[in-house]
Amino acid sequence: MSADTLDTYRHSGKFKATGLVLPLGAAAAAGVPLGLAYSYVIRWIPFVYINFFATLGYGFLFGWMTAHLLKAGHVRNTALAALCGLGVGLIALYCEWSGHLHVVFDDAPWFFRPDQVARGVKYLYEHGSWSFHHTTVSGLPLALVWLIEAGIIVGLAVAMPFGFVGDTPYCEHAQCWLDEEKKIDTLETITDDAQLAALKAGDLMPITQAKPKAGNAAVFTRLLLKRSEKCRKFCTLRVQDITLSIDKEGKVNEKSENLTGDLIIPASMFALIAQFEGYKPGPAAPPA
Numbered sequence: 001m002s003a004d005t006l007d008t009y010r011h012s013g014k015f016k017a018t019g020l021v022l023p024l025g026a027a028a029a030a031g032v033p034l035g036l037a038y039s040y041v042i043r044w045i046p047f048v049y050i051n052f053f054a055t056l057g058y059g060f061l062f063g064w065m066t067a068h069l070l071k072a073g074h075v076r077n078t079a080l081a082a083l084c085g086l087g088v089g090l091i092a093l094y095c096e097w098s099g100h101l102h103v104v105f106d107d108a109p110w111f112f113r114p115d116q117v118a119r120g121v122k123y124l125y126e127h128g129s130w131s132f133h134h135t136t137v138s139g140l141p142l143a144l145v146w147l148i149e150a151g152i153i154v155g156l157a158v159a160m161p162f163g164f165v166g167d168t169p170y171c172e173h174a175q176c177w178l179d180e181e182k183k184i185d186t187l188e189t190i191t192d193d194a195q196l197a198a199l200k201a202g203d204l205m206p207i208t209q210a211k212p213k214a215g216n217a218a219v220f221t222r223l224l225l226k227r228s229e230k231c232r233k234f235c236t237l238r239v240q241d242i243t244l245s246i247d248k249e250g251k252v253n254e255k256s257e258n259l260t261g262d263l264i265i266p267a268s269m270f271a272l273i274a275q276f277e278g279y280k281p282g283p284a285a286p287p288a
Contacts, residue, residue, distance in 0.1 A: 005202035008261035009169045009236050011076040019073020020084050023066045027088040031095030039099035059153040062092040063160030070161050081165035089157030171231035184223040186279035188213045199259045212279040218244045235270045236262035
């Protein structure tokens with residue numbers, strides 16, 4: 001393996017207008033029925049934790065949809081992906097408010113115009129729309145709940161497409177995403193300052209000198225390969241520090257720190273790097 005430094009992958013920034021318009025159109029089409037369904041769930045299930053997960057689910061649906069449509073539209077511009085997600089999130093929020101007002105008011109239309117939404121919000125702010133411990137919530141406390149709800153919905157609609165586009169390399173030659181990942185968790189953590197500096201500069205020699213990790217190691221180095229079978233020119237390699245911890249409920253939590261970005265390597269090197277998966281673990285470390 002050469003000690004030459006490697007370039008870090010960066011998107012070309014290319015996109016098609018249809019790739020951005022389609023998620024917005026899909027959000028507008030799906031927003032009305034989903035907003036109504038979500039509003040009925042929130043209105044008729046009086047459990048805060050269920051309402052919270054319903055809000056997460058509502059925002060997740062729009063974020064998932066946007067990410068997949070940007071992928072299908074071959075949008076390779078992270079900033080525009082986030083902006084598109086913001087537009088989708090605002091549409092989702094508007095449709096949620098329209099559905100909410102339909103559920104709250106008697107003989108209300110199925111869809112509210114912007115001016116009707118504004119008047120409805122003002123009325124509910126002053127008079128409240130639900131009670132907590134037999135007390136009607138209105139004014140600033142109600143506005144705070146609305147802001148949290150809006151933050152979750154719009155936040156997920158932005159974060160999911162931004163995360164996908166920003167974290168997934170793209171092959172311009174084959175016109176495909178490198179969305180197949182392979183995680184290799186067999187190396188001892190790299191702690192030498194010179195080796196860490198070399199990795200950050202795009203030099204992979206420290207990997208060839210790494211030792212196998214102990215079988216029960218909670219801290220180790222991960223090699224994260226990204227590829228596509230359609231792309232015959234390159235794949236990428238990211239080196240990460242991984243720390244595992246166990247919470248009070250016995251759940252394993254993982255914290256990762258990137259030592260490199262997605263380094264561009266020839267597609268032919270995928271099999272070579274993948275051989276590190278066969279590194280045999282060293283002796284188990286004695287318990288602390």
